[in-house]
Amino acid sequence: MMRRPLIAGNWKMHKTIAGARELAAAVAEASRKVGDRDVMVAPPCTALVAVAEVLAGSGVMLAAQNIHWQESGAFTGEISPAMLRDVGGSAAIIGHSERRHLFGENNAMINKRILGALAAGITPVLCIGETLAQREAGSTTAVLEGQLRAGLAGVDPSGATELVIAYEPVWAIGTGKTATKEQAQTVHVFIRQVVGELYEKTIAGQMRILYGGSVKPDNIDSLMSQEDIDGVLVGGAALDADSFIRIISFSTV
Numbered sequence: 001m002m003r004r005p006l007i008a009g010n011w012k013m014h015k016t017i018a019g020a021r022e023l024a025a026a027v028a029e030a031s032r033k034v035g036d037r038d039v040m041v042a043p044p045c046t047a048l049v050a051v052a053e054v055l056a057g058s059g060v061m062l063a064a065q066n067i068h069w070q071e072s073g074a075f076t077g078e079i080s081p082a083m084l085r086d087v088g089g090s091a092a093i094i095g096h097s098e099r100r101h102l103f104g105e106n107n108a109m110i111n112k113r114i115l116g117a118l119a120a121g122i123t124p125v126l127c128i129g130e131t132l133a134q135r136e137a138g139s140t141t142a143v144l145e146g147q148l149r150a151g152l153a154g155v156d157p158s159g160a161t162e163l164v165i166a167y168e169p170v171w172a173i174g175t176g177k178t179a180t181k182e183q184a185q186t187v188h189v190f191i192r193q194v195v196g197e198l199y200e201k202t203i204a205g206q207m208r209i210l211y212g213g214s215v216k217p218d219n220i221d222s223l224m225s226q227e228d229i230d231g232v233l234v235g236g237a238a239l240d241a242d243s244f245i246r247i248i249s250f251s252t253v
């Protein structure tokens, strides 16, 4: 089963408009040189319009770092799928561990965001991952299965085909600790198995499952050499053009 690799950069709460334009221009140029993979960037909301202008025609996907489920309304601090489409965005990160752990988003809210994004034609990147305490307690698979089942509740097969999953162990995000390629591969196989149970094997076989957690230029090639790692979601190393370009340009040979 051939799955097109996807390399996504999450800029979090970084970059002014000028810095975002500069980074987006470098990413756009680099992505033109690699035709066999998809590239996505998720700037802060304040830079979405500027980045969309820079990326126009480049093929680089523009994502939001979160998305509400309603088209408009009294939801201070949120942006809607319609607003994202309005600026040329086509994807949204949903359920990032920082949203779950720092801002208290739960599975039920994350599920609403997923359903709202899909209904509006936005590709959700559903993030799931266990904490260090959960891993050490031996509950990694139970936690991930719970996040998957709750996050995907009510998502029909066509929605599941559209969706991307990012496995991001919380203990590896921004800590410099990367899951070994074997640890990540094992979890990705498990995720694919759960998706296969929820839908069917062909959908699970087509679904892109990204790894995230301290991905860097020096570990990208070995992570991408794993059969079930279909791409990466990158935080810190996506903020520097040279390092993100090296990650985009990964090679598994």
Ligand code: PEP
Pocket (backbone or CB within 6 Å): 010, 168, 172, 173, 174, 175, 176, 212, 213, 214, 215, 233, 234, 235, 236, 237
């Ligand atoms: C992330 O925020 O999704 C992430 C994986 O961050 P970092 O690459 O900095 O660990």
